[in-house]
Amino acid sequence: MSAIAHGAIDCDVHVEPESMAVLLPYLDPYWHEYIRGGRIGIGHRLYPASEALSARPEARAAGSFPPADYSTLRTQLLEPYEPRAVVLTCVASFQAGRNPYYETAITRAINDWMREEFLDRDDRLRGSVVVPTLHPEAAAEEIDRLGADRRFAQILLPVRSETPWGNVRYRAIHDAAARNHLPLALHPWGGVSMAPTTTGGAASYYEDYLYNSQIIAPAQMLSLVAEGVFERHPSLRVVLAELGFGWIPSLMWRYDKDWKALWRETPWVRDRPSVYIKKHFRATTSPTQIPRRVSELEVAQFAHMLGAWDFLMYSSDYPHDHGEDGSEKLLGVLGEDGREAVLRGNAAAFYEIETEPAGVTPPETDEEARR
Amino acid sequence: MRVVVGRASEFANGDRRIVDVNGKSVGVFRVDDTFYAIRNRCPHQFGPLCVGALAPRAVSSGPGQFSMDPGVPLLACPWHGWEYDLATGQSFMGPGHGNVSARRYDVSVLPGTELESAEQSAGGAAPGPDGRVPGPYVAETVPVFIEEEYVVVED
Numbered sequence: 001m002s003a004i005a006h007g008a009i010d011c012d013v014h015v016e017p018e019s020m021a022v023l024l025p026y027l028d029p030y031w032h033e034y035i036r037g038g039r040i041g042i043g044h045r046l047y048p049a050s051e052a053l054s055a056r057p058e059a060r061a062a063g064s065f066p067p068a069d070y071s072t073l074r075t076q077l078l079e080p081y082e083p084r085a086v087v088l089t090c091v092a093s094f095q096a097g098r099n100p101y102y103e104t105a106i107t108r109a110i111n112d113w114m115r116e117e118f119l120d121r122d123d124r125l126r127g128s129v130v131v132p133t134l135h136p137e138a139a140a141e142e143i144d145r146l147g148a149d150r151r152f153a154q155i156l157l158p159v160r161s162e163t164p165w166g167n168v169r170y171r172a173i174h175d176a177a178a179r180n181h182l183p184l185a186l187h188p189w190g191g192v193s194m195a196p197t198t199t200g201g202a203a204s205y206y207e208d209y210l211y212n213s214q215i216i217a218p219a220q221m222l223s224l225v226a227e228g229v230f231e232r233h234p235s236l237r238v239v240l241a242e243l244g245f246g247w248i249p250s251l252m253w254r255y256d257k258d259w260k261a262l263w264r265e266t267p268w269v270r271d272r273p274s275v276y277i278k279k280h281f282r283a284t285t286s287p288t289q290i291p292r293r294v295s296e297l298e299v300a301q302f303a304h305m306l307g308a309w310d311f312l313m314y315s316s317d318y319p320h321d322h323g324e325d326g327s328e329k330l331l332g333v334l335g336e337d338g339r340e341a342v343l344r345g346n347a348a349a350f351y352e353i354e355t356e357p358a359g360v361t362p363p364e365t366d367e368e369a370r371r
Numbered sequence: 372m373r374v375v376v377g378r379a380s381e382f383a384n385g386d387r388r389i390v391d392v393n394g395k396s397v398g399v400f401r402v403d404d405t406f407y408a409i410r411n412r413c414p415h416q417f418g419p420l421c422v423g424a425l426a427p428r429a430v431s432s433g434p435g436q437f438s439m440d441p442g443v444p445l446l447a448c449p450w451h452g453w454e455y456d457l458a459t460g461q462s463f464m465g466p467g468h469g470n471v472s473a474r475r476y477d478v479s480v481l482p483g484t485e486l487e488s489a490e491q492s493a494g495g496a497a498p499g500p501d502g503r504v505p506g507p508y509v510a511e512t513v514p515v516f517i518e519e520e521y522v523v524v525e526d
Binding site for chain 2: 168227228229231232260261262263264267268272
């Protein structure tokens with residue numbers, strides 16, 4: 001496994017309530033009965049304990065993952081690694097079922113729990129707003145409810161959606177995100193019945209986990225650009241969290257190429273798609289997914305193709321374990337300034353987290369390489 | 372060398388003919404009341420440009436908003452979809468903010484004629500009438516005019 005960086009701004013750290021009982025105080029009594037009668041728990045199968053990916057050895061040894069409360073987070077991550085800031089993610093509502101009103105209630109409860117359990121206790125912590133994906137208008141209301149609390153840094157969306165996130169049916173969410181100046185963060189997994197591919201579901205966890213980053217995330221990127229979301233909202237930004245980024249350069253190349261001939265269907269896309277992608281998207285570093293045997297030169301070429309100096313924001317994805325994922329190798333080719341940008345500067349600017357400024361200019365050869 | 376293509380009245384609006392002009396394959400098009408002639412060779416990879424579709428210019432003020440610009444239509448190469456202004460041969464990228472570096476090009480002013488597009492002279496790197504950004508290629512246009520009711524191209 002890759003070491004956790006010390007003193008970074010960590011853009012993807014998982015937390016999760018230990019049980020549904022923890023959330024009941026944040027739910028209307030109507031839902032207490034619904035939950036009791038339906039035997040609804042907080043558990044899900046997105047990161048099963050049996051999978052090596054689900055927990056780093058130290059988290060597994062501690063017996064509790066992801067951290068369920070502030071003291072566990074402090075012991076496992078904040079004290080040993082002293083991050084400047086941490087963006088917390090909770091995916092517990094991603095499989096909340098098919099009832100849009102329950103999804104509205106449980107996401108609101110998780111947000112209130114995150115605020116009281118974490119954000120109120122440590123200035124370094126930032127939250128992610130989870131929203132009801134089956135009820136875009138209610139999602140917009142929740143974004144508006146919390147938008148003024150700037151400790152919430154982003155809106156967390158499951159990468160699996162009923163239709164791609166750029167679609168006009170999600171306009172209420174796009175508009176609310178832009179209105180509240182909050183980025184959208186796409187993260188692996190999603191709701192029950194949301195097939196990970198157009199041809200159906202996966203037979204194994206192995207396939208299913210990869211679908212998130214290699215199959216679905218590219219589709220979401222295409223959708224958000226092609227549907228003109230960034231023309232409607234020139235300031236809207238999107239984070240790809242835990243979705244890798246090795247797939248982006250080839251997609252940008254092909255996307256630009258086809259746009260020259262197929263632009264007529266989407267005449268509001270006024271720039272090459274890669275221009276929107278580099279301007280509006282950022283990716284977190286874990287998993288880096290660079291093979292061990294790739295040469296330093298090739299990693300540097302990849303970094304130039306992606307524009308890694310500006311595009312990447314560090315994440316540990318704690319407590320998940322992606323093995324030796326090449327993140328150190330990638331940081332190694334970025335130079336001191338680039339390393340600083342990825343570990344702290346880019347996230348500080350993106351999330352407007354006040355910390356030491358780290359202005360970074362990519363090497364001059366970067367522009368050359370992009371051409 | 373002048374080549375008579377046919378009677379102007381034989382061309383309905385939108386019709387085209389591909390003819391041999393001094394050993395070169397040239398497409399002659401009628402769009403509304405204007406005739407255009409352009410070499411049947413895409414400068415990108417030499418595809419048969421003139422068998423491609425005439426592509427309308429679409430303009431948009433935002434997602435879901437569509438309208439048509441009445442300007443000179445574009446001709447799309449059937450091989451890779453590069454699109455060329457029929458009057459100037461200028462290729463265009465997508466609708467743009469000027470992100471693509473454009474190459475200067477020269478378009479010769481055609482001899483005085485009744486119907487062809489002499490007034491649409493050299494454009495340089497300016498965006499097209501629909502705001503699109505010139506691309507790197509310029510297809511070879513050919514003078515075309517009407518003489519005694521006949522469509523004539525000259526090479």
